[in-house]
Amino acid sequence: MFLLIVRNKSSIVKPLLRRTLTNFVERGLSSNRNENHYDIIITGGGMIGTTLACTLGKNAKLANKHILLLEAGKQKVWSLPEKYSNRVVSINPGTYKLLNYIGAWKHIEASRYAAVKRLQVWDAVSDASITFGEEENTDNVSYIVENDLLIAAVNEEVKTVDKVKIQYNARVKDYHLPEYHENVTQITLDNGDTYTCELLLGCDGVNSEVRKAMKVNYLNWNYHQLGVVATLKLSESIKNIIAWQRFLPTGPIAFLPLTDNLSSLVWSTTPENAKELLKIPEDQFVDAVNSAMWKNYEKSNIIDQATRTFDSVLRLMNCPSDTVRQFPPKIAGIEEGSRAAFPLGFGHSLNYIGKGVALVGDAAHRIHPLAGQGVNLGFGDITCLNEVLGNAVYSGSRLNNLSYLKEYETERQRHNIPTMLAVEGLHRLYNSDFTPLVLLRSLGLQATHALSPVKRAIINQAST
Numbered sequence: 046m047f048l049l050i051v052r053n054k055s056s057i058v059k060p061l062l063r064r065t066l067t068n069f070v071e072r073g074l075s076s077n078r079n080e081n082h083y084d085i086i087i088t089g090g091g092m093i094g095t096t097l098a099c100t101l102g103k104n105a106k107l108a109n110k111h112i113l114l115l116e117a118g119k120q121k122v123w124s125l126p127e128k129y130s131n132r133v134v135s136i137n138p139g140t141y142k143l144l145n146y147i148g149a150w151k152h153i154e155a156s157r158y159a160a161v162k163r164l165q166v167w168d169a170v171s172d173a174s175i176t177f178g179e180e181e182n183t184d185n186v187s188y189i190v191e192n193d194l195l196i197a198a199v200n201e202e203v204k205t206v207d208k209v210k211i212q213y214n215a216r217v218k219d220y221h222l223p224e225y226h227e228n229v230t231q232i233t234l235d236n237g238d239t240y241t242c243e244l245l246l247g248c249d250g251v252n253s254e255v256r257k258a259m260k261v262n263y264l265n266w267n268y269h270q271l272g273v274v275a276t277l278k279l280s281e282s283i284k285n286i287i288a289w290q291r292f293l294p295t296g297p298i299a300f301l302p303l304t305d306n307l308s309s310l311v312w313s314t315t316p317e318n319a320k321e322l323l324k325i326p327e328d329q330f331v332d333a334v335n336s337a338m339w340k341n342y343e344k345s346n347i348i349d350q351a352t353r354t355f356d357s358v359l360r361l362m363n364c365p366s367d368t369v370r371q372f373p374p375k376i377a378g379i380e381e382g383s384r385a386a387f388p389l390g391f392g393h394s395l396n397y398i399g400k401g402v403a404l405v406g407d408a409a410h411r412i413h414p415l416a417g418q419g420v421n422l423g424f425g426d427i428t429c430l431n432e433v434l435g436n437a438v439y440s441g442s443r444l445n446n447l448s449y450l451k452e453y454e455t456e457r458q459r460h461n462i463p464t465m466l467a468v469e470g471l472h473r474l475y476n477s478d479f480t481p482l483v484l485l486r487s488l489g490l491q492a493t494h495a496l497s498p499v500k501r502a503i504i505n506q507a508s509t
């Protein structure tokens with residue numbers, strides 16, 4: 046009878062009535078809630094899973110939804126260490142906004158981070174270069190934050206949200222996703238405990254078991270490169286506000302500012318070189334880092350001539366392509382024991398969603414760190430999913446309503462795929478010293494630098 050009335054109401058009244066009915070039913074259900082049943086279960090408490098739990102927990106539209114976050118690792122009692130961690134991320138303005146919105150940024154601000162005012166990128170085998178954020182008084186290009194500090198800051202906030210429960214030492218070993226008539230997902234932990242939920246969110250990283258359980262196509266390959274990281278001591282104290290990246294024929298090397306005396310290294314290089322870099326004494330490592338940033342590579346006359354001619358053409362068009370090139374800092378040492386290496390690869394799940402399930406962050410996509418976009422794509426997923434799930438519940442739909450989940454998948458793939466293709470293209474273009482390719486990328490970099498709208502478009506894409 047009630048449903049009959051609902052069917053005959055106008056399109057404005059309908060969602061309202063449906064919402065009231067759903068809330069009524071759910072309130073009834075939740076007061077008798079089976080303690081092993083949750084509205085949402087998130088597997089993986091890395092940067093993405095933890096931030097997702099906090100964001101959904103703070104969404105007023107999801108006020109009566111119970112959320113369980115399961116993390117395989119143990120709970121860390123965290124206090125700010127004196128030494129900087131060698132694992133840092135460069136977060137973009139979109140991520141900064143999200144962390145601010147959930148109240149986590151204030152904890153980072155009260156601890157430590159570095160604001161990047163300018164990004165300078167150049168090619169070792171030609172003179173082509175590009176800068177972003179020329180003016181010191183413009184908005185920050187990005188922020189460098191330690192991974193552990195970011196998770197600790199979000200954890201500090203998530204503590205204030207009662208309906209989010211976090212369980213550590215909780216490795217999920219089995220997923221049963223709903224089939225045909227079924228409407229709940231069941232998961233089993235290593236210790237045999239089982240839980241059910243309406244919506245499962247897989248934030249379990251690159252080797253996602255959730256993605257495997259979804260049986261979706263996953264396009265992936267290894268780069269045959271390792272990312273060597275370390276905390277670098279600068280030879281002198283400077284106003285350290287520039288992120289530097291030089292493309293070597295073997296992969297890019299980047300210095301990310303931490304303090305006036307410290308920067309963080311991310312050096313993507315061949316596995317052989319990476320292994321050597323981890324083995325050699327620290328003073329030799331410092332020499333290798335300085336040489337990679339400063340060494341003069343033999344430049345081709347053809348490329349030199351072509352880039353000069355192109356520069357003259359751009360000048361005639363009133364688009365000068367030359368940049369005020371500054372020089373990167375010299376390195377005097379490294380924090381003891383801060384060297385490490387991580388495998389690099391590409392991965393993209395053809396689908397981010399399925400019945401009762403969605404993938405978020407590295408579980409759905411993985412890219413080369415050369416553009417510092419990996420985790421930022423995941424934070425973008427969180428912002429989108431938070432909005433979509435809020436809208437679903439507000440309009441009286443279930444959390445696992447496929448048409449809402451599809452909205453999430455479509456919107457994110459529209460953003461993630463072009464970004465991933467651009468990063469992949471840059472990786473391929475720069476991973477070579479073959480003259481025609483060097484020429485192509487040098488002219489491309491010059492043109493991009495000279496044409497403000499193109500540069501602005503790149504900044505906009507990388508900032509959200």
Ligand SMILES: Cc1cc2nc3c(=O)[nH]c(=O)nc-3n(C[C@H](O)[C@H](O)[C@H](O)COP(=O)(O)OP(=O)(O)OC[C@H]3O[C@@H](n4cnc5c(N)ncnc54)[C@H](O)[C@@H]3O)c2cc1C
Nearest residue numbers: 089091092093117135217250272406407417418419420421
């Ligand atoms: C060298 C390097 C530099 C980088 N620099 C940048 C940068 O500057 N900017 C940027 O945006 N990105 C950067 N990235 C990428 C970034 O580090 C990743 O995108 C990010 O860590 C992914 O976070 P995540 O939470 O999705 O996955 P992860 O960090 O992999 O977290 C997954 C979590 O899931 C848990 N888990 C796994 N399986 C299970 C299970 N079965 N049950 C329960 N829990 C489980 C794990 O314990 C882990 O805590 C870099 C990457 C590398 C390698």
